[in-house]
Amino acid sequence: MPRPPPPVRAPGTPTAEARRRTGIMASMHALLSGFAPIWTLTAIGYVVGRSRLLGAQAEAVLGRFVFHVAMPAALFTMVSVARLDAFANVSMVAFGAGTALVSTLGFVLARRLFGRRTADQAISSMASGYVNSANLGIPVAVQVLGDASFVAEIILFQVLLVSPVILTLLDTGTRAGSGKGVTLRRMLTMPVRNPIIMASMLGVAVSALGLRLPAALAHSCDLLGAAAVPTALITLGLSLNGRPAAAEPSSEAADEAATERTPSGERAEVGVTVVLKTLVQPLIAFLVGGPLLHLPDHQLLAVVLCSALPTAQNAFIYARQYGLDAGLARNSVVASTFVSMGTLTFATWALGPSH
Numbered sequence: 001m002p003r004p005p006p007p008v009r010a011p012g013t014p015t016a017e018a019r020r021r022t023g024i025m026a027s028m029h030a031l032l033s034g035f036a037p038i039w040t041l042t043a044i045g046y047v048v049g050r051s052r053l054l055g056a057q058a059e060a061v062l063g064r065f066v067f068h069v070a071m072p073a074a075l076f077t078m079v080s081v082a083r084l085d086a087f088a089n090v091s092m093v094a095f096g097a098g099t100a101l102v103s104t105l106g107f108v109l110a111r112r113l114f115g116r117r118t119a120d121q122a123i124s125s126m127a128s129g130y131v132n133s134a135n136l137g138i139p140v141a142v143q144v145l146g147d148a149s150f151v152a153e154i155i156l157f158q159v160l161l162v163s164p165v166i167l168t169l170l171d172t173g174t175r176a177g178s179g180k181g182v183t184l185r186r187m188l189t190m191p192v193r194n195p196i197i198m199a200s201m202l203g204v205a206v207s208a209l210g211l212r213l214p215a216a217l218a219h220s221c222d223l224l225g226a227a228a229v230p231t232a233l234i235t236l237g238l239s240l241n242g243r244p245a246a247a248e249p250s251s252e253a254a255d256e257a258a259t260e261r262t263p264s265g266e267r268a269e270v271g272v273t274v275v276l277k278t279l280v281q282p283l284i285a286f287l288v289g290g291p292l293l294h295l296p297d298h299q300l301l302a303v304v305l306c307s308a309l310p311t312a313q314n315a316f317i318y319a320r321q322y323g324l325d326a327g328l329a330r331n332s333v334v335a336s337t338f339v340s341m342g343t344l345t346f347a348t349w350a351l352g353p354s355h
Contacts, residue, residue, distance in 0.1 A: 002157040035140040038132075038337055041230050045237020058236040063320040066232045069318070072199035074225030075159055079203025080213070081142040082156055092153055094289030099162065102281040103129035106273060114269050119173030120328070123319045126166050127332040130158060131309040135229045140305065150302045159200050161316075167194055170322045222250075232313045239316070239330050246303055262349045270331045273311075277332070278339045282308035282347060301351040310336035 106128025
């Protein structure tokens with residue numbers, strides 16, 4: 001029996017290989033578009049710092065503005081209009097598993113390998129597992145995945161579950177490092193004293209009650225919250241000019257640990273953190289989401305892609321606010337941002353529909 005002739009491709013119809021190349025080029029364009037504002041604003045901050053345009057205390061002042069004013073406004077606005085059950089799904093189990101395991105590894109290795117104390121361990125943990133989901137995750141997800149709904153779930157997960165744990169460790173660690181005890185009263189009143197947690201809790205209350213802010217007030221919160229990310233990146237750029245004075249008085253133990261750390265030790269610590277963030281976290285997410293949970297291809301790509309995002313600049317802001325050595329957080333943000341270009345591209349190529 002004669003074999004049927006191969007199907008004739010209409011003139012101008014792209015081949016599968018051409019579509020694959022087009023998909024990869026579109027992904028690369030999305031990555032570059034997402035990374036460009038990070039690099040640009042950080043570079044502007046560096047130039048401003050070199051010129052001393054804003055004075056010697058600019059980094060400390062802008063850091064406090066982000067932590068106490070702009071970031072709480074952004075978090076309140078986002079949480080107050082979000083569905084609180086949004087992150088209760090199987091995909092978030094895979095992402096959460098990667099975050100939990102890598103953050104725990106970062107916390108443990110910071111003490112075992114580098115002699116860090118509790119507060120600095122918390123920063124190492126955050127630098128290892130807290131992804132830059134907002135200003136980088138959203139544009140990448142829109143272009144590669146087609147929508148940013150999963151990124152919104154990740155933002156809620158990090159704000160409502162991960163951040164309170166990190167901030168509690170920072171509060172107790174800095175308190176213990178200064179020789180002061182951590183009382184039950186202090187633990188119970190922490191949400192009231194911490195603007196990040198307080199804003200998130202207020203947002204949860206507004207969302208749960210189905211309330212909506214007046215248009216003028218909501219717009220004011222939007223404007224204020226929009227300043228959080230660019231100001232944080234400017235502050236990050238300012239810090240690249242050298243080690244600044246601490247935002248708050250730090251403990252003698254923390255100062256001693258910082259002075260004893262050698263440049264090779266600092267590079268090794270940043271290297272471990274970046275490997276955990278850009279390689280180990282997406283690998284765990286892939287293993288949990290694929291072989292274990294058998295997620296559909298599109299959901300698995302979303303989980304791995306978001307897990308491969310670099311360290312969020314929040315880690316640097318938190319370290320500055322609590323008077324810790326911010327070098328690890330700062331260098332982890334910068335290094336993981338560069339390295340993640342490769343891991344994000346590989347994840348898109350290996351798991352994307354164009355492959």
